[in-house]
Amino acid sequence: MATPLAPDTPLSAPLDVGFDYTRSLGPVLGRFMTALRERRIEGVRGSDGRVHVPPVEFDPVTSEALSEPVGVADEGTVVSWSWMPDPIAGQPLQHPFGWALVRLDGADTALLHAVDAGSPDRMRTGMRVRARWVDEPVGSIRDIACFEPAGPGAEPRGPAAPPPAGTEPVTMLTTPVHLAYRHSASVQESRYLRALAEGRFIGQRCPACGKVYVPPRGACPADGVPTEEEVELPDRGIVTTFCIVNVPFLGQRITPPYVAAYVLLDGADIAFLHLVLGCAADEVRMGMRVEAAWKPRERWTTSLENVDHFRPTGEPDAPFESYREHL
Amino acid sequence: MNRTDIAVVGFAQAPQVAETTGTTNGVEMLVPIITEVLETTGLPRREVGFWCSGSSDYLAGRAFSFVSAVDAIGAVPPIVESHVEADAAWAFYEAWVKIRTGQARTAAVYGFGKSSAGDLRRVLALQLDPYTVAPLWPDAVSVAALQARAGLDAGLWSEKDMAEVAARSRADAIANPYAQLGDQVDAATLLDQPYVAEPLRAHDCPPVTDGAAVVVLAAASAAEDLCEHPAWITGLEHRIDSPVLGARELHRSPSTAAAAAAACGDIGTDGVQVAELHAPFSSQELLLRREVGLPDSARVNPSGGPLCGNPMFAAGLTRIGEAASRVMDGSADRVLAHATNGPALQQNLVCVMEGRD
């Protein structure tokens, strides 16, 4: 839903996007993830003999493909750290924690992870930390829940849980990513959407080429100049081109066959996509005169969906020459 | 004059602000500054030989936002256009190559970012290794804090040094009408503030900024018609370090040192009067000064720098534009601009520019 704001404030609304990134791992990272599932940490030996944890597929200096796995400890030394007082969504801990680069015993590079230290006073460069494993590892860097202080004074660890039953190597990694945005319409789009909420169409004319854009764009894409002159447009026009949808798909609102058409409002230079209903699909043709079939007024919002569809007016077709420049 | 000589001849930038009401495709920020830079240079829009932009769809939260941005430049009749998913300083590099190879005489390079549309700290986690790092969602400020700590531990700088960078930047930004922040505050006052990500305090971190910038480049055959004092590019280089944070010495930046050495040539940084460094965090300025090897006499970030306005994907190009402006306005003869991409200064570009009488 759009946020109610002062009349000239651009409309905006939350936009939440999410995707489960699914990646194949290849031999080096696959082996690393498979070991994590067994609560072991494995690096890879570089061209110069140094052990990289997390492993890298190619040596950073020689570019040689690397393949020799090297087991390292799940305990190590903090080489740099920072303190996160207010964790954000998705981070390993949801209470204050330290971020640390941890050089595990047996490794030459450091792994980035969280340290559950309770207070920044307990963090320092050189401190000893050990992995805290999750109960049900799956083959992910998050099988390490976090690190925790180790060494003198630390609680002894309980007995290690038995490795899980999975025997197939880990070959895939799925990472869900969810991001929240506030999507803004432009000033011009906002005026257009607010006019739709009143049952009107408005466009804008480019001062350079004279073309009328609906929806208005703020800048003429041909000339790159701001479009300022507003043009009121009727809710009728012609079909320039169309297709008949015969294929059912998920979320379809209308039973096929039906027509999706480019509708060019009278006085506009840019057509927009909409539905043409009110006649048989095979009767729709280029140049056909159509008018908006509005939804009941009480359902109008700041959306082109206020127009349920376009329907034939029965007027004579427009000649091809009148819209040949608009295809 | 070498026929491949290329100069910056124009620069314009949008106000750096905490939040614009505009769209994430940047058109509202870009239309006025592109109009401005074309008017200042007198370069007709249709005669721009190459357009190149830098931006990120992750910032916009939508696919192909840079295609919508092309509305701002006018693409009919068809233009020659390209885009980098990186700071627009790398679009600047692409444009420079285009001119050097004789495929264009002039180029307009722009960058834009509406950082306020999403949660920037989280969005930037997605530039980290997608297998072993990004699933932990390390935010950009925490990663910078690890780098600041590495320098503190190595004895290269102190928290007081960092606060002094912030205080100087903010004082300088008072004179920059485009800067988001700018005030007189002393380092001791800043050091009384709490940490936001120890060892970083708020003043050590850049503000979240919406903004845009555009730079015009021209080959020697066109430059002097477009600008009275072109900023001639005498060196432009970029280098990259490992993406593995734990494999780098974070208090060092070998890629910056290598890019600077290559861009500065035999005379090094001698005579550099102004340096604009793309250091979003105070500790990064201290790191970059060392790696570039700036003389003590060089003025660093007289614009206030990214600590006072950090328009993502435009802030690096803004450094080039600000440094070039010091040559174009006659106040400096030799300037250096630096731009960065990626986490904790992973990739670095150095551009050296000079005036000629």
Ligand SMILES: [Zn+2]
């Ligand atoms: Zn036009």
